[in-house]
Amino acid sequence: MHWDDLRVFLAVARHESLSGAGRVLKLDPATVGRRMQRLEEALGTTLFVKSPQGYALTVDGQRLLARAEEAEQAVIGAADELADKAGRLGGQVRIGAPDGCANYLLPQICARIGAENPDLDIQIVALPRVFNLSKREADMAIAVSPPSSGRLTVQKITDYQLHLAAHRAYLRRNPPIRSRADLKGHRIVGYIPDMIFDRELDYLDEIGAERVHLASNSVPVQLAAIREGAGLGIVHDFALPFAPRVVRVLPEEIALTRSFYLVRHADDRRVERLNRFAAALLEALPAEVARLQDMTKA
Template sequence: MADNWDDLRVFLGVARGQSLSAAGRILKIDPATVGRRVARLEHTIGTALFAKSPLGYELSAAGARLLPLAEQAEQTMGAASDLLGTQGLAGQDISGSIRIGAPDGCANFLLPQVCAQIVAQNPELDIQIVALPRVVNLSKREADMAITVSAPTAGRLTVQKLSDYKLHLAATPSYLQGRPELKSLADLSQHRMIGYIPDMIFDKELDYLGALGVERVPLASNSVSVQFNAIRQGAGLGIVHDFALPAAPELRRVLMSDISLTRSFYLVRHSSDRRLQRLNRFAERLVAGIRAEIARLETWCAQQDAPHA
């Protein structure tokens, strides 16, 4: 039975990665071995499971029929592993590897410290953070769970709101010095703006400058971290997460009465993963940690703006 499941696991890797090399990276085995295992499974079943195309390995009709059964087996094996792994541990420790996808702002300024706390409490746990300037594809198992800035409405997914967070316009004092005074939104036209590349905004919630009527972005990137560092270098004005500001205490928020944005983070998981207690326990700690970290960092921002006696 173990060999049969191992072959199904390889089948799932190829179905999701659409190539032997991608499946090898997912499974941490060499592509040649992946190919042999797929051939063995096809021989056992007596039919081809994939068709080679210019796009890679596409499921055959038989492969498409096998896919939901293989995914069901994956969930069953995961649940069994959870049960065996938690016996004698009172269900408290988390072990193994968990991959989480997130937009790079969250991945850079929240997840490192939150995940550091979780692994410190669970020494047998490996956490992999996938920082992408796009939506993580859970259906292809790019990650076990993902943080998003919009709640998805399609697919077999469970969605949990993590937390609201705030964003403001910010710049360095060196940039602001000697430039036109900022009194209202109309004054933005006299300043160099930093933001997203307009045609690479992957979620409407990230179109901050468009909502402010800004038509030109002289310095743009698809990465919020690149934008943040450009603002730190005094290159211009840009929208910054409040939770990122403690990492750059030299930055100053401006036009706060005119520009104060609120967005939300959501935790997205496969619906079938609700049976996996290991992922459930990790999700609980992740949610609590992110909420606490956003509150801590935004409180720091508020204290910096408070008048000093």
């Protein structure tokens, strides 16, 4: 049995389809299918049950999955040891994050980490949803709620603040806002209610709003709408420096605090490359949040 066959097997097991595995491996789905058929013939057993819903592991497939993941960790560990001996952090790290964090925090943080480690390739996946680390969608993820299930390790990174905000032009052309009661009748920018993927992002009750007049599942799209004067919305304080004429509204009355958590697969604690990247992230992200939030107070 070759490692390359196990690599293909892992991709099919994690993505539960030939097409999903093919996208990750950059192989034609038919080629992936032939590789799995060849592996099953070599082992003399059936590894997957095929159905219209996808590829599900058999009992023997589950057994092989555990061994294949051990082999994967061994290969990754060996590569990391060689890179470490050369005095550099190399290879690839993929980090998933909510799109607010991915747009306004991770680019500058990862740019600095990358500059210090020229052999390291960093991939930032910005998606407004929860990442599935068991399917290896990312090596690690930043979340706004700590997961309660799965073989995961979770570390709190930092708290961050959010406030109601609007563009100065919107505030000039609309009735003044001196209290929560004055918010009635103002237009609200926020999340599409049925696409909120984490309860920590449901801000409507906290600002007393009953309706979202302009909605998006994307934080940058919401901020862009607020910047264009579309209405009031909850904005991360660390994003305000990227929208200079957007200002906080009722900051003493409406102030929210949320947290970022670093989530990793439990098996990856032996991967030195990921440990070192995580350590750099845990140091840099709180500092960057603090720096940007301080700019809004100036």
